[in-house]
Amino acid sequence: MKRMYQRIFYYNFENEPILYGRSYTWLCYEVKKRKDPSKLPWDTGVFRGQVYSEPEHHAEMYFLSWFCGNQLPAYKRFWITWFVSWTPCPDCVAKVAEFLAEHPKVTLTISAARLYYYWDRDWRRALCRLRQAGARVKIMDYEEFAYCWENFVYNKGQPFVPWYKFDDNYAFLHHMLKEILRNPMEAMDPHIFYFHFENLEKAYGRNETWLCFAVEIIKQYLPVPWKRGVFRNQVDPETHCHAEKRFLSWFCNNTLSPKKNYQVTWYTSWSPCPECAGEVAEFLAEHSNVKLTIYTARLYYFWDTDYQEGLRSLSEEGASLEIMDYEANCRRFSSEGSPRSSWSVSSSLLLMLPGPPPLHPGPALLLPGHPEPLLPSGPFHSAPLPHRLLPTLPGSSCRGPFLLLWLSPSTSPVLFPQPGCS
Known part of the structure; x- marks a missing residue:
């Protein structure tokens, strides 16, 4: 769907930290081919998913199925923004991580009205897993609520009006998410x-x-x-x-x-x-x-x-x-x-x-006093040169030590003066 009704938005996006009876997750999405905010999105829309149903019926899965179903080329860059009423569950996070791994040029930002089970260890780990996969996770602020109201709600020209304790709720959720994500990640995805x-x-x-x-x-x-x-x-x-x-x-x-x-x-x-x-x-x-x-x-x-x-x-x-x-x-x-x-x-x-800058680039594979030629052993290779092999360099008073550096196996090496070179 393209938009939702006002009462749906106010009921489902209320940022009270703990809410009962909100059994649907609403996901408003925006897909851009350019990061420039002045450019119009390539596509926008709204998905609704059942919170307590199987993961394939969650709003996040509906979006991924729709996006991948368009057979968009993986080498194209896309900037995707989600405005969600709840943060994703661990099952959806695993699928989102797979999606981002398969689409390395997709940048995903998730702005959430509320944190789902933020006191549960598995759900907290899921938020960290999203960040590890490269997604950006944040709490919706006033500007983002107003943006959603303007672009995803049948607002009839009326402005967005925040509810009681809106700022307090935001401050609490913002602090909670910051605490969850404050520690370093253990690793990053390949x-x-x-x-x-x-x-x-x-x-x-x-x-x-x-x-x-x-x-x-x-x-x-x-x-x-x-x-x-x-x-x-x-x-x-x-x-x-x-x-x-x-x-x-x-x-x-x-x-x-x-x-x-x-x-x-x-x-x-x-x-x-x-x-x-x-x-x-x-x-x-x-x-x-x-x-x-x-x-x-x-x-x-x-x-x-x-x-x-x-x-x-x-x-x-x-x-x-x-x-x-x-x-x-x-x-x-x-x-x-x-x-x-x-x-x-x-x-x-x-x-x-x-x-000091590099000195004397050029062929130097076979040097006087060295028993064997110095050859690169891979795409990046270096070899130290003792003082005695090069007592001085043309145009320089530097007497070493030096480092012989190949930028690739097929090119000539470059000579670098090392710390202590005068």
């Missing part, structure tokens, strides 16, 4: 990793940052694994918290102790923005017992001087920044550990890291 961590020089459509972390405690000079997990950008426009800030908030409130030394490692899909870089640098300056290493798949706006300065500020406070190679990947943070061939790394990304 399709999320392959899409968001692909090390493209310019990655269009990757407008989220995913941050995988590993925290180790230093005991007797040896790192002991402590905690690990995954954060993504907070979608809620009120908090709009980047993944780096979410980690710092969680780390400071749940783990950090001034009596312990920590080694923290991040694997990020994008390097930090200037604001996040500044906050992280400030954090490191205040906590000398924390050492941070950042492996990033891509550099965010690497041509912008503000972003470059942000990375330099991190480096100045002792953070180690590196481009992710094949070994430093996040496969252990994926819910499926199946291997996949690596991508070749972009040389321009490596050039943007803090430190």
Whole structure:
């Protein structure tokens, strides 16, 4: 159906946290082929499903059946928004996760009037599972209720009028959802990793940052694994918290102790923005017992001087920044550990890291004093060069140590000066 009657909307979308007798789930949907809010949706409509019936009769399943029945190409990008009276049940969440895995270029946002069984562990896990699958979950605010009233209700030109305790109900549900989703995810779905961590020089459509972390405690000079997990950008426009800030908030409130030394490692899909870089640098300056290493798949706006300065500020406070190679990947943070061939790394990304620029690109496979040629063993390979092999470089006083780096097996290597090079 295209719209619902006013009394249906007011009765079923009331945001009272606990309501009895609402045995239907109503789902208003909007499908766009472009994210631009000024563009008209490709399609809109309303589905109604029975809450206590079999999952195939739930509103979410009706939508997925309709969407997939249109035989839309999987390589096309779609932005889907659901406005639902109840959050999905665990069975529907499993199907939605499968759908998102099969359609990696679909972005799904779910705005819910109420949380279904939010006190039950299985339903709470289902909400986390949605986020892990890449869906965005939030509580409907006044603007979204008014939007639904305008676009999915036979409103007869009348404005939306909120009910008694509307704001209090929203505040409670918003806080409850935030508490459910505040802790890091244990892992991400494989399709999320392959899409968001692909090390493209310019990655269009990757407008989220995913941050995988590993925290180790230093005991007797040896790192002991402590905690690990995954954060993504907070979608809620009120908090709009980047993944780096979410980690710092969680780390400071749940783990950090001034009596312990920590080694923290991040694997990020994008390097930090200037604001996040500044906050992280400030954090490191205040906590000398924390050492941070950042492996990033891509550099965010690497041509912008503000972003470059942000990375330099991190480096100045002792953070180690590196481009992710094949070994430093996040496969252990994926819910499926199946291997996949690596991508070749972009040389321009490596050039943007803090430190001396690459020197003397060109053939250097056979070097004097080395018994065998240095050959790449895969799509990404590097080999250290001792001082004695290259006492000096043309046009440079740098005497090593150096790193010989192949960007692909078929190309000539590039020579990089390493820390300590003068």
